[in-house]
Amino acid sequence: KQEVTQIPAALSVPEGENLVLNCSFTDSAIYNLQWFRQDPGKGLTSLLLIQSSQREQTSGRLNASLDKSSGRSTLYIAASQPGDSATYLCAVVLGNTGKLIFGQGTTLQVKP
């Protein structure tokens, strides 16, 4: 059974720091991995999608990497800002029905 784990559960950093969020999964036979942002009481905003054949994806200050063989992904946030404060979720697609399996998230607080 696929398990997705995110470390740390919570993170508090001062503004301007570069930071790394970690995601691990137990079954490496994934189709893709997606990173989301969730603001309190809101839906999930898709940040980055990495296909199983890719190693990384970049969008602005965000960079996500994928190492399928070791079952790991990282989300790198450069020059963090208070507006980056949110919960970040990673999720993997295991089968061909598109079913996403989520981690429990990392709650990030960036202090001004």
Added chain:
Amino acid sequence: EPEVTQTPSHQVTQMGQEVILRCVPISNHLYFYWYRQILGQKVEFLVSFYNNEISEKSEIFDDQFSVERPDGSNFTLKIRSTKLEDSAMYFCASSAGRSVGPQHFGDGTRLSIL
């Protein structure tokens, strides 16, 4: 930018009542999903839907749940006889591709069962 819309944003229902949650996926998307998130827990998959059929459903999606695409734009989740443990945030998502494209989520419906 196109988005997934869900109504209502909050639904309060008595236990045992039927509830229908509504979603309008992104217009050119073909794959549709429902997920739920119980307060403080992980987002959980409920069901995937394509070509007017269920592609996959989880153990949570028992006989009390059903999905329907009644017209070309709406996608609904029905819970026939609600239980206290159905209280959760329900998210609808859609994607253009099945396992290759990103899934786009709505803002969710908060369902509270009394």
